[in-house]
Amino acid sequence: MLIxxxxxxxxxxxxxxxxxxxxxxxxxxxxxxxSLNLLxxxxxxxxxxxxTWVPNWSxxxxxxxxxxxxxxxxxxxPVTEFKDGELSVTGVSVTSIKLVVxxxxxxxxxxxxxxxxxxxxxxxxxxxxxxxxxxxxxxxxETLCSNNFSESHRxxxxxxxxxxxxxxxxxxxLTSQYxxxxxxxxxxxxxxxxxxxxxxxxxxxxxxxxxxxxxxPSSAQVGDIMTVMxxxxxxxxxxxxxxxxxxxxxxxxCQGVMSGEALLGPLPGNFRIVRxxxxxxxxxxxxxxxxxxxxxxxxxxxxxxxxxxxxxSHHSEKRWTWYVNDETGEExxxxxxxxxxxxxxxxxxxxxxxxxxxV
Numbered sequence: 346m347l348i349x350x351x352x353x354x355x356x357x358x359x360x361x362x363x364x365x366x367x368x369x370x371x372x373x374x375x376x377x378x379x380s381l382n383l384l385x386x387x388x389x390x391x392x393x394x395x396x397t398w399v400p401n402w403s404x405x406x407x408x409x410x411x412x413x414x415x416x417x418x419x420x421x422x423p424v425t426e427f428k429d430g431e432l433s434v435t436g437v438s439v440t441s442i443k444l445v446v447x448x449x450x451x452x453x454x455x456x457x458x459x460x461x462x463x464x465x466x467x468x469x470x471x472x473x474x475x476x477x478x479x480x481x482x483x484x485x486x487e488t489l490c491s492n493n494f495s496e497s498h499r500x501x502x503x504x505x506x507x508x509x510x511x512x513x514x515x516x517x518x519l520t521s522q523y524x525x526x527x528x529x530x531x532x533x534x535x536x537x538x539x540x541x542x543x544x545x546x547x548x549x550x551x552x553x554x555x556x557x558x559x560x561x562p563s564s565a566q567v568g569d570i571m572t573v574m575x576x577x578x579x580x581x582x583x584x585x586x587x588x589x590x591x592x593x594x595x596x597x598x599c600q601g602v603m604s605g606e607a608l609l610g611p612l613p614g615n616f617r618i619v620r621x622x623x624x625x626x627x628x629x630x631x632x633x634x635x636x637x638x639x640x641x642x643x644x645x646x647x648x649x650x651x652x653x654x655x656x657x658s659h660h661s662e663k664r665w666t667w668y669v670n671d672e673t674g675e676e677x678x679x680x681x682x683x684x685x686x687x688x689x690x691x692x693x694x695x696x697x698x699x700x701x702x703x704v
Contacts, residue, residue: 364392368399372427379681381423381434381577385411388595389564389584397593398432398703407563408547412491412579412596414603415618415630420683421608421691423576424700431590432703435688436574437607437696439599442582444469444552447563448545458538459523462489465550466519469558473520479512484600486511488550488558489541491598499619499633499640506537514538553599562595571599572701573607575688583701590702608686608696609646616645621664629664642666647685654684 355369374383386400395401417436424435446468448461475481486508487494495505510533517523529535544560551561553571561569561582569584570591580602582594604611604618612618615635622628631640642665650656650668657667657676667678677683684690688698 363403364395364399364401367402368396371399375423375425379423379576381417381425381574384574384577384581384593385579385596387593388562389592396430396432396704406547408595410491410543412544412560412598413493413497414491414579414598415605416573416580416599416602416607417575417577417605420677420681421575421686422682422688423574424688430704434574434701434703435698436572436577436581436701438699439571439573439580439602439607440553440555440557442551442561442565442567442569442571443554445549445561445565445567446551447549448547455529455535455538456523458542459518459529462515462518462541463521469550469552471519475519476516482512482515483508484558485515486537487603488560488598488600489515489545490537491544491560492603493540493544497619498628499621499631502622506533506540510534511537511541551597555601557600559600560598562597565594565597569594571597571602573599573602574701575686575691575698579603583703586704590704593703605644605646608691609644609694613645623664644683647683651684651690 355373361369371383375381383400384398386402386406387398389397390401390404392401426433446465448465471485490506490511493505494508494511495501495503496508498505510531514534514537523529529538547563548560549563549565551559551565553559559571559580561571565582566584569582572581572583574581580597580599582597583591584594585591612632616632617635619631619633619640620628621631621640629642631642632645633640642663653670653672655669655671657669659667665679666683667676668682668684669676670684692698
């Protein structure tokens with residue numbers, strides 16, 4: 346507790362419940378970090394009096410790995426209000442869940458993982474007719490691995506499977522080729538199955554009302570909504586309950602919004618978001634132009650800076666942009682925010698932002 350107090354300004358108070366202590370840590374984190382990313386640890390628990398937006402760090406996560414994405418954007422600014430036990434956050438409602446297919450306990454055997462995917466694909470209505478549907482095959486692969494492939498890193502990371510190997514596995518499962526050829530022995534294909542098992546463990550494959558696919562916590566239900574929150578990287582699944590309030594179900598993956606499309610629309614040309622790694626072992630989100638091979642720190646969808654805002658020169662300009670307001674002295678640095686991604690700026694661009702009251 347002394348370490349937490351020093352870093353976040355919290356004082357020990359042994360009269361508080363565990364839930365109240367975690368709530369204080371969470372609210373202080375929002376205030377200090379301008380981020381909602383601890384929502385990745387939150388969700389519905391068996392304790393009825395525990396707010397679903399407050400992570401319960403006293404129990405293990407049901408899923409081993411956090412999902413990756415840039416839905417709400419690392420540089421969008423969260424708008425929060427805490428009142429009467431409710432945390433109000435701002436974001437976009439994407440679509441509702443219409444089908445939930447949970448993953449069961451993954452066996453360490455590759456053959457068992459293949460059988461698991463055969464069952465999930467069948468329950469989702471995926472058939473061998475998808476074999477030539479390259480876009481849907483790619484979407485399935487990206488969903489199963491939260492789009493964490495070798496190609497998603499710059500430089501490429503050989504520890505992760507390639508998209509090509511993943512597509513081969515999915516096509517072979519859809520056409521039952523593994524049963525014909527008696528199993529799998531390709532290292533790249535085995536790596537994809539391993540990564541998919543880690544990503545999907547404790548989660549469910551979902552089909553959404555807009556026709557897209559995704560991942561949600563295994564506790565997700567039909568009617569839950571997939572949302573994007575300002576200041577939160579993955580998607581987040583919420584459950585509408587009463588009087589405009591919502592329970593947090595947990596983090597999610599949603600095809601078509603994981604690169605910020607819900608806020609800014611599709612990336613132009615052949616751009617895609619990647620994890621740019623540096624020699625000191627750190628990484629940042631960056632934008633890779635597949636045509637030119639150039640990697641840039643700023644989102645190509647964003648226009649000119651608002652009046653009075655300027656970029657400040659610094660030694661890490663290739664990693665992040667430092668924004669300064671000449672009139673007010675306000676500044677955003679090290680991916681703390683972008684003046685073009687404030688709620689006001691997004692509303693002016695026509696983004697349908699909504700306030701979600703989390704209980």
